Amino acid sequence: MSGYVLAIDQGTTSSRAIVFDDHFRIVGIGQKEFPQHFPRSGWVEHDPEDIWNSVVETIRSALADASLSASDIAAIGITNQRETVVVWDRASGKPIHNAVVWQDRRTSDICRRLREDGAEELLIEKTGLLVDPYFSGTKIAWILDHVEGARARAENGDLAFGTIDSFLLWRLTGGKVHATDTTNACRTQLFDISRHEWDEELLKLLNVPAALLPEVKDCDADFGTTDGSLFGAAIPIRGIAGDQHAATLGQACFSPGMLKSTYGTGCFAVLNTGETKVRSTSRLLTTIAYRLSGKTSYALEGSIFVAGAAVQWLRDGLGLVDRAEETGPMAASADDDEDVVMVPAFTGLGAPWWNADARGAIYGLTRKSGPKEIARAALEATCFQTADLLRAMRTDFAEASDTILRVDGGMVASDWTMQRLADLLDAPVDRPVVLETTALGAAWLAGHAAGVWPGQEGFGARWKLERRFEPQMSAVERGARLTLWENAIKRTLAA
Numbered sequence: 001m002s003g004y005v006l007a008i009d010q011g012t013t014s015s016r017a018i019v020f021d022d023h024f025r026i027v028g029i030g031q032k033e034f035p036q037h038f039p040r041s042g043w044v045e046h047d048p049e050d051i052w053n054s055v056v057e058t059i060r061s062a063l064a065d066a067s068l069s070a071s072d073i074a075a076i077g078i079t080n081q082r083e084t085v086v087v088w089d090r091a092s093g094k095p096i097h098n099a100v101v102w103q104d105r106r107t108s109d110i111c112r113r114l115r116e117d118g119a120e121e122l123l124i125e126k127t128g129l130l131v132d133p134y135f136s137g138t139k140i141a142w143i144l145d146h147v148e149g150a151r152a153r154a155e156n157g158d159l160a161f162g163t164i165d166s167f168l169l170w171r172l173t174g175g176k177v178h179a180t181d182t183t184n185a186c187r188t189q190l191f192d193i194s195r196h197e198w199d200e201e202l203l204k205l206l207n208v209p210a211a212l213l214p215e216v217k218d219c220d221a222d223f224g225t226t227d228g229s230l231f232g233a234a235i236p237i238r239g240i241a242g243d244q245h246a247a248t249l250g251q252a253c254f255s256p257g258m259l260k261s262t263y264g265t266g267c268f269a270v271l272n273t274g275e276t277k278v279r280s281t282s283r284l285l286t287t288i289a290y291r292l293s294g295k296t297s298y299a300l301e302g303s304i305f306v307a308g309a310a311v312q313w314l315r316d317g318l319g320l321v322d323r324a325e326e327t328g329p330m331a332a333s334a335d336d337d338e339d340v341v342m343v344p345a346f347t348g349l350g351a352p353w354w355n356a357d358a359r360g361a362i363y364g365l366t367r368k369s370g371p372k373e374i375a376r377a378a379l380e381a382t383c384f385q386t387a388d389l390l391r392a393m394r395t396d397f398a399e400a401s402d403t404i405l406r407v408d409g410g411m412v413a414s415d416w417t418m419q420r421l422a423d424l425l426d427a428p429v430d431r432p433v434v435l436e437t438t439a440l441g442a443a444w445l446a447g448h449a450a451g452v453w454p455g456q457e458g459f460g461a462r463w464k465l466e467r468r469f470e471p472q473m474s475a476v477e478r479g480a481r482l483t484l485w486e487n488a489i490k491r492t493l494a495a
């Protein structure tokens with residue numbers, strides 16, 4: 001059998017399909033952006049048909065780019081933006097509402113009520129998650145309560161819920177398989193991460209009928225095959241993982257204490273804690289890193305909602321730059337005497353603050369402040385937020401005390417940002433040769449499950465460093481900058 005594996009990476013702003021060969025090299029790629037819908041302040045939606053069309057199109061482009069046909073592909077791995085909710089009609093396969101995206105804050109009142117009713121402890125205990133509109137559970141209930149007749153149809157078993165992986169799987173298999181993997185399930189607030197099953201008590205609490213739910217499988221399970229008519233031949237689907245979990249695999253963070261952070265639209269730091277399910281004292285999430293052939297590895301996760309999105313805002317919102325890559329050189333030439341600090345809480349603050357109502361702010365502006373200082377503030381905000389997460393992780397898990405951070409995602413192309421990150425963390429930052437680590441992780445799951453790619457050891461040994469950024473900033477300067485950030489956060493939370 002060939003060693004070609006195709007990864008579908010369905011992200012928040014674009015879909016990618018990437019064909020890897022058995023040396024883990026990219027031989028074909030297709031990418032397509034799709035529209036974002038903001039129907040009201042704080043709401044974010046995607047049209048599931050746009051997502052589906054972009055995935056089919058990018059798979060065809062990737063195969064053409066690689067000069068391969070479907071029958072050359074040993075297996076497909078799927079990875080996806082997590083928590084985003086689709087509810088569809090089982091008979092027609094048509095969604096009953098736009099997808100409600102992970103960034104969407106429309107259920108913040110439901111979350112406030114859950115907290116007031118004292119439900120948070122139960123949710124933390126069973127799911128490792130906090131009460132926040134970020135997660136899927138309250139979004140499912142919102143759709144059922146706002147689409148006419150939906151709740152009754154859901155109770156009848158006529159509707160299906162899925163995160164994006166599950167919706168794509170249903171469509172790819174021609175409506176034959178309604179399943180998800182454990183890493184996507186564990187972000188819904190409905191899944192008990194110790195017992196590995198949907199939880200009756202949580203379903204009742206969040207008002208979600210069990211008849212909606214997909215079957216939950218391991219990340220390296222057999223998920224069926226694509227309908228032969230889609231790409232010219234049926235392809236086995238042998239791996240699924242949420243994007244941050246796939247990036248953890250793609251970065252070969254297989255041992256407890258290993259840490260990766262992905263800088264795309266948001267930033268998500270995942271620390272492997274092995275078989276230990278660590279309860280955070282700093283409001284980090286306890287989550288399933290991955291589950292392979294019946295064996296679960298847990299993780300602590302720090303989720304920051306805005307990282308590269310702040311750079312997008314400089315480009316599309318303020319028009320300060322034409323291209324994202326201009327921001328690094330601007331930051332490098334910003335005035336050192338200007339202490340401009342940005343808190344990019346455009347959609348609230350995630351870990352460790354979890355404040356859905358916080359909004360963005362820029363502090364320290366003077367008559368001398370200009371685009372360069374604002375660009376530096378946008379990039380540095382991501383580094384400050386990562387420093388908050390790493391401090392929390394070191395408190396929660398001793399093995400993280402001298403860990404090296406492995407980074408990936410669009411924003412890590414910025415050398416200035418990576419150096420500032422190492423400086424503020426006071427820890428080395430490793431940037432690998434392959435930056436498409438999310439897709440690579442999904443491909444590894446599928447390739448290994450299909451028997452054409454090596455196991456953890458063989459795969460991990462092939463991880464290659466492109467550049468290490470060592471901390472260079474003096475302790476005094478680091479302390480001063482972190483104090484500026486702490487003050488900015490305090491003022492934002494108090495506003």
Ligand SMILES: Nc1ncnc2c1ncn2[C@@H]1O[C@H](COP(=O)(O)OP(=O)(O)O)[C@@H](O)[C@H]1O
Pocket residue numbers: 011012013014263264265266307308309310311312324325326327328409410411412413414
């Ligand atoms: N050179 C750069 N400097 C700073 N930010 C960048 C750079 N290149 C890309 N970005 C940011 O990275 C993000 C895109 O990363 P990507 O991993 O593709 O995101 P996603 O998977 O969330 O769609 C964008 O928000 C963009 O602004």
Ligand SMILES: O=P(O)(O)OC[C@H](O)CO
Pocket residue numbers: 010011012013080081082083102242243244264265266
């Ligand atoms: O699409 P990304 O890469 O911004 O990732 C989204 C996350 O999975 C949300 O939890």
